[in-house]
Amino acid sequence: MNVRDIIIAVYPYIVTLLYLYSFFAAVFAYFFRAFMLYTNNPKLDNFLFGPICTADKNEKRIKDILLHVFLAFLLSRLSILLIAQIGFMLEGKPSHLFEHSEFIFKQWDAAHYIGIAENGYVNEGDARLHIVFYPLFPTLIRLLNSITGDSLISSAVISNVCLLLAAFFLYEIAFQAYGKKTAAISVWLMMFSMGAVFYSVPYTESLFLFLTVACIYFARKRHFWLALLLGALSSLTRLPGAAVAVCVFFEMIRSHLGYIRRAWDKRQRFKRALKVSVISFSKCLLILTGFALYLLVNKIVTGDPFKFLEYQKYHWGQEAGNIYKTAAYSIRYLFYPFVDWYQFGVYLPQCAAILLAVLIVFLVKKDVHPEDFAYSIVYLFVTLSPTMLISGPRYISAMYCLYPFAATLMKKNSVYKYLAPIIWAAFFIYSSYMFMVKWTYL
Numbered sequence: 001m002n003v004r005d006i007i008i009a010v011y012p013y014i015v016t017l018l019y020l021y022s023f024f025a026a027v028f029a030y031f032f033r034a035f036m037l038y039t040n041n042p043k044l045d046n047f048l049f050g051p052i053c054t055a056d057k058n059e060k061r062i063k064d065i066l067l068h069v070f071l072a073f074l075l076s077r078l079s080i081l082l083i084a085q086i087g088f089m090l091e092g093k094p095s096h097l098f099e100h101s102e103f104i105f106k107q108w109d110a111a112h113y114i115g116i117a118e119n120g121y122v123n124e125g126d127a128r129l130h131i132v133f134y135p136l137f138p139t140l141i142r143l144l145n146s147i148t149g150d151s152l153i154s155s156a157v158i159s160n161v162c163l164l165l166a167a168f169f170l171y172e173i174a175f176q177a178y179g180k181k182t183a184a185i186s187v188w189l190m191m192f193s194m195g196a197v198f199y200s201v202p203y204t205e206s207l208f209l210f211l212t213v214a215c216i217y218f219a220r221k222r223h224f225w226l227a228l229l230l231g232a233l234s235s236l237t238r239l240p241g242a243a244v245a246v247c248v249f250f251e252m253i254r255s256h257l258g259y260i261r262r263a264w265d266k267r268q269r270f271k272r273a274l275k276v277s278v279i280s281f282s283k284c285l286l287i288l289t290g291f292a293l294y295l296l297v298n299k300i301v302t303g304d305p306f307k308f309l310e311y312q313k314y315h316w317g318q319e320a321g322n323i324y325k326t327a328a329y330s331i332r333y334l335f336y337p338f339v340d341w342y343q344f345g346v347y348l349p350q351c352a353a354i355l356l357a358v359l360i361v362f363l364v365k366k367d368v369h370p371e372d373f374a375y376s377i378v379y380l381f382v383t384l385s386p387t388m389l390i391s392g393p394r395y396i397s398a399m400y401c402l403y404p405f406a407a408t409l410m411k412k413n414s415v416y417k418y419l420a421p422i423i424w425a426a427f428f429i430y431s432s433y434m435f436m437v438k439w440t441y442l
Helices: 003-034 040-045 064-089 097-104 110-121 124-133 138-148 150-177 180-191 196-200 206-221 226-233 239-255 255-261 266-303 307-312 323-337 342-363 370-384 392-396 403-408 415-437
Strands: none
Touching: 003 323, 003 342, 003 370, 040 097, 040 370, 040 403, 064 150, 064 180, 064 196, 064 415, 097 180, 110 124, 110 138, 110 150, 124 255, 124 266, 124 307, 124 415, 138 150, 138 206, 150 180, 150 196, 150 206, 150 403, 180 307, 180 370, 180 403, 196 392, 196 415, 206 239, 226 239, 239 255, 239 370, 255 266, 266 307, 323 342, 342 370, 342 403, 342 415, 370 392, 370 403, 403 415
């Protein structure tokens, strides 16, 4: 057995073991912090796992937010264009980058979203397959087209505005849970992430990130009905949007701890805890209304609310799977690609992104907010389990907690402090180059 075969054999086990260990740690951290604190022992609040969102200190930090958000946004977007132009020169392409701008920003899934925005969902031809793409993003493009008259401009406005808003809310929730320095680093890491190039093109990542972090922000501020609305919109944007219910449920439970603890009798506390849990769970089901609306669209267009599953299976080869299988075929196709350009355009970054994500989650499991920790476990399972996954890095980049996790890791010791930015920069440059110049990296 050569080195290549050893890597193929070992890689999926490493990924799976890291994930499973983190999974059990997350279950304990989440339910211990949310439920076992019903014991009326406040000392347990700081026991074992990570920070809990603190009260707003009303600090005047708007200048810090604007500085980091807008400066990181500007420099990251300019860097992508610079990488692309340098790449065109290195590839010996005689034409200028902007001569291909319409093609670059409409390639792959972007063209499908724009097609839905301009023509709606249809039930014939190749365009019938586009029912697998969720409706909120193309609907917003269609609405804005009444002003701009151009889908590419509309999508660019939506994606970039949502990116700025996502960075703002990410700073706020990271500030509350981890502090000023981590909040600032988180914004920079997000803007220069492995999926940074997709934040400004007609893809759903920016919209999804914004709705997710805004939902969590308002849940932590105890504005639960607004949080539920944003969560429902998130689930109308992408399937993993429903995962934000993990965060909302946690905050709902903790918002009633005082009510539960005031009952000194254990049986009465249990009854109150059960009542609060049932009511909170029922409210969180409202987040699924976004997904339910998507099923209704499927029903209206095709006559079958689950038609998208058929198309995903027979056209894209995607079914329910697990992280082990995804890791296994990703590493196998890296060394034995069925299409040559998939080797470096898809499976190299995907294998690296999967390992990096599960490793970061594993390394920070005792240092981060248990709500963020639990969300990461659910999100990774939902996004990395499908068969024939080819967009892993892009999906991982939309996991908001990856950025405060990486920032927290950088504070642990000097090795992570210097290694993390190097890895981040390599991913950013590689993904920008492959998408903008090589026209690959789905």
